[in-house]
Each structure stands twice: as C-alpha cells, then as structure tokens.
Amino acid sequence: MRGLLYFIYGDNPLELKYEDMKKEIIKKDPGIVPRYFDVSQKEEEDFLQAISINSMFGGSELLVLKRFQLLKKPENFVKAMENYNIVNKDVIILYEESLNAFGKPENPVVKKLLDRISKNFKVIEARQGKNGKSLVFYVSSELEIKENDADKLLQMIGRDSMQVRQEVEKIKLFLGGEKFTFEKIKGIISLSREYHMKNLVDEFLAGNKENLLYHLKHEKNYMSFIYILSNELDILLKLKMLQAKGVLSYNTSYNLFKDRVYEGVKKYFLKGDGRGSIHAYQLFLKFNLLSSYTEKFLIEKLNKLLEIEYKFKSGQGDEDIMVESFIAAFKN
DSSP states (O other): OBOOEEEEEESTTHHHHHHHHHHHHHHHOTTOEEEEEEGGGTOHHHHHHHHHOOOSSOOOEEEEEEOGGGOSOHHHHHHHHTTSOOBSEEEEEEEEOOBOTTSOBSSOOOHHHHHHHTTTSEEEEEOHHHHHHHHHHHHHHHHTOOHHHHHHHHHHHOSOHHHHHHHHHHHHHHHTTOOOOHHHHTTTSOOOHHHHHHHHHHHHHTTOOHHHHHHHHHHOOHHHHHHHHHHHHHHHHHHHHHHHTTSOOTTOOHHHIIIIIHHHHGGGSBOTTSSSBOOHHHHHTTGGGGGGOOHHHHHHHHHHHHHHHHHHHTTSSOHHHHHHHHHHTOOO
16 A cells, blocks of 8 residues: 655744654554654665565555755655655655744745655645644643633743643643643743743843843853844834824723724734734733833934844954943943
C-alpha cells in the first residue's frame, strides 16, 4: 500500500504540528516503526535508501527527514524521490524556517520547491503568523480557559511550540484538575525573555529605570531592549496622534474605547509577528502614559534608538555605553 507523504514547513509552530502529525499516524497504525534522519548529520542519502527499499514481508515504517532546509539542492533531492515507488511507508519531511528580529523568515521555502514537492506530498504550512490562532486554541482547549487568557499566557511563556507544550503539561500537572487562574500558576511557569524585558520596559516608561539597568548590565541583551522600547514608543506615538485628532482622550473609559473607537483604529496597531492587532485592553492600559510624553519627545527618542542601532551594527560605538547613556538621559 502506498504511504502518506507530508512536507511540513514553518517556524515556531513546526515542532508542534509535526508532533501532532506523528501522533496521529501512530494512533492509526500502532505497529508502525519510526525511523529518523537528519540533514545536519549528512543522513539524507540514508533516507533515500530507506524509501527505495520495499519488502513484501516487512511491516510499515514512518520515515522522518529533519532540517531539509540545509540541503544545497533540495529540488534535485525531490526529483530523486519521485523515482521511487514508496510502499508501506509514511514520510514526513521538515523544513525549518528561521525568523529574524522582525518575525520574518530568513530562509523561506521558495515557490519553485513548493510547486515541485506538492505534486506528490501533502504540504502543510506551520508558520507563526498563520498558526498563532492554533496555538491559542491548543492552550485554551488543554487548560479549559478563555482564548483571551490563553493569548495572555502565550505572551508570558513565549510562542515556541515545544516550550508551549512543556509549559502546558507542567501547568496541568500542577493544577491536578483544579481550575486555572494566573494567581495559581504564576510561580511555576517559565517566563520568556521577551516578556521579562517587556515588563522592565513598562517599568522604565513609568519612571523606574533601576531594574532595567541592573538587568541589562547582567544579561547584555541590549538589542532586545531597543526593539521592544521602539515598539512601545511607536504605539504611544500613534495613541498621541489619535488623541490630537480628538479620537480618544486621557479619560476615555475602556468600554467606550472598546465599543466605539477600537474597531476603527486597530489597523494601526498590528502585532509584529503578523497575528492580527494588539488587543483593545492592552492599548487601553497605555492611556495612563499619554500625559507623560509629547509627540515631539517620542519622535526624538525613536530617532535616537534608530541611530544607536545603526551605529552599533556599523561598528561605530559600544552598545552598552550608548544604551545606558540613552536610559540615563531619558526624560520628558
């Protein structure tokens, strides 16, 4: 019997999608024997040999080829596979895309390769932008919580699919059937570095810079600070501009903002990873900062952050000195 062929490509949700697919295959055929091959270990030829051998008396096999993106000529490899009649074997090929600082793939699958492999393989996309909702649904279903709470939890633990799975299992084990609350689980979850930096930036914008400086001196993650603060200042600037136009004010209530304003302005507040717009309540929480900063000040600081990033990347200055000086001089 001809086997099922899958080509899964994407970034953070890739492992989660792969694990679900593997679990489904094994559930349908408990006797299937998994075999794993890795391009990073130069095992692609062993993989080709495995799919080429068909035994009349052998049992079914699940052949998995990982890190397909490392192949120098992937189209030629796909062409070679087309020469084999794959019998009693299910095949999964994984193509891992790496994301840059802006959440965009650095090594996306080219259309020519997708067109070729889709002739015989079922192609499954597992990109963060496309699968953000599926991660929310997974967390919501597993922990029996609202999707808004699931999204908030993902902000805290990050969106790496395997990390999410591990944290969800840890939470379920800890709760032991009890109802989920953030108060119960806050002491056992592993916060993502991005979430921790976001909290430090929020403190900084509210006037406390000591914790941020202490963290940066020990962790040295200056670029993360630059990206996150730039994003926060950009959001504040847009809110200030809407305020100047009379769209919202300091004392706008959350219900008024959510029901009458948000739908018309959410297009200006897209998430950096492509997963839709920032939630209305997250924007509302920033209203208390609007009286602390002027448009002119926000524009000046955004330009200064761009200058620091450029100087660092072009080797014109020390990142730590430039960032710490920026923090020390940050006041409206």
